[in-house]
Amino acid sequence: MSRTIKFAQAGGPEVLEFIETQVPEPGTGEVRITVKAIGINRAESMWRLDDYIEPVKFPAGLGYEAAGIVDAVGADVTGIAVGEEVNVIPSFSMNQYFTYGEIITVPDYAVVKHPKSLSHVEAASVWxxxxxxxxxxxxxxxxxxxxxxxxxxxxxxxxxxxxxxxxxxxxxxxxxxxxxxxxxxxxxxxxxxxxxxxxxxxxxxxxxxxxxxxxxxxxxxxxxxxxxxxxxxxxxxxxxxxxxxxxxxxxxxxxxxxxxxxxxxxxHNIWLTSGDEARRKAAVQFILQGLESGALKPVIDRTFKFEDMVEAHRYLENNGQFGKIVVTV
Incomplete structure (x- = not known):
């Protein structure tokens, strides 16, 4: 069983609900991840309001970024092994996949190896x-x-x-x-x-x-x-x-x-890059090199616990942060 966060109607942070569900086995081309940290983005606030670049299909999950450990892999998944530390890069519709959960399933193309120099909190913030x-x-x-x-x-x-x-x-x-x-x-x-x-x-x-x-x-x-x-x-x-x-x-x-x-x-949106395999790989390589050299550095404003996701969204909408908001699981 795993707790995920979903919402059945558009609205303020209070519409977010904790739902306990049975964790399914990953399907073909999918990776299941035990989540350690979740990056919070303005896009998810807009999604919750049903004011985003695509309409929401209710009940809906949400979330684009996460860092964690591979729990299981589906058929035809290569280069990703159970027990590996990985990150989730935004490259999918939240009508299909989401990252606000204790255990999540995402497509294998959205999974990148965890940068060795970063903590889970830092890695959940960068992509x-x-x-x-x-x-x-x-x-x-x-x-x-x-x-x-x-x-x-x-x-x-x-x-x-x-x-x-x-x-x-x-x-x-x-x-x-x-x-x-x-x-x-x-x-x-x-x-x-x-x-x-x-x-x-x-x-x-x-x-x-x-x-x-x-x-x-x-x-x-x-x-x-x-x-x-x-x-x-x-x-x-x-x-x-x-x-x-x-x-x-x-x-x-x-x-x-x-x-x-x-x-x-x-x-401009991220999909032009993350939705194309060659461009996505080039971006990941550029960013990893920047992180390793120290030229690129995560800037974390504040962390919240998973239980406090509603408060994290309220804080996001106050527009006072300097850098990224991250939720730990």
Whole structure:
């Protein structure tokens, strides 16, 4: 028997329920894992609200990331053995698989070997944030020396990952945060520059930093009414990757600024990378090398116990964290 967390209707954190179920044997191409830690993501909050990129099929499980120990493997699974420490990389629909459980079953393509230098808590935090940032900044934009990368919501887990990955590639980062309260933390986390957007003019500050040229890339999980400022802060023919919707309401497109700057606006999500075997392997290799070298480091804001998952979701939605929230099992 295993406790899993499910919800029968969309709503706030209180809709999450602990369900005790018999653990099935893994099917063909599946791996069963005894979970030690679970990474908590904004996507799961959106999923719980039925406000995500695909509709929820109720009753639903949730969760994209976990670290644990292989308990059993199904037919046709190769390269993964019972007793091995592994992680789960987001690469599936939560309508099919989930990680909020004491014992979980996931597809073998979602399983990666546990990085030896990391604890279970650290390993449960790294894959969503680093693969998401890698896909946009390395795989697509190919950022490097001489590039400036604007990172809105920089204190989020993916924001911090973007700072680290851009730095690793040799680019300079411009971290955006609403006030100066997190400036020191962001600089310590590797940001080259920090702009407090409630305190100074964003476009003027970016232009000052970039000698009037603007940034080649912006990596934005926010959208909303400030989006036109990002367009104005770009270099000519720069690129904005939009991968989230933290701001309420519509995201306006500034037509004249678009004509002047001729930017590319690209929607981005992790599936472009994690859903393709070759790209997924390249991402994993890049991230493992970064972790081993120390260039990439997990940033854990706070841990909760499995029993306190509802409180973990409430904390997530307060938007005050610096880094990743992880739940231990």
């Amino acid at each position: 969503m944030m680093f693969v998401t940032a890698y896909g946009a900044l390395i795989e697509d934009a190919k950022v490097g020396k001489g590039d400036f990368v604007i990172v809105p919501a920089a204190s989020s887990s993916v924001g911090l990952a973007a700072i680290q990955i851009a730095n690793y590639a040799g680019a300079a980062t411009i971290a955006l945060t609403r006030t100066s309260a997190k400036r020191k933390q962001l600089l310590e986390a590797g940001a080259t520059h920090v702009i407090a957007t409630d305190e100074v003019d964003l476009v003027e500050a970016v232009m000052s930093i970039t000698d009037g040229k603007g940034a080649r890339v912006a990596f934005d999980p926010v959208g909303g009414p400030n989006f036109p400022k990002l367009i104005s802060a770009l270099a000519f023919q720069g690129t904005v990757y939009i991968y989230g919707a933290l701001a309420d309401g519509d995201t306006p497109i500034p037509v004249l600024a678009m004509i002047a700057k001729m930017p590319s606006i690209k929607a």
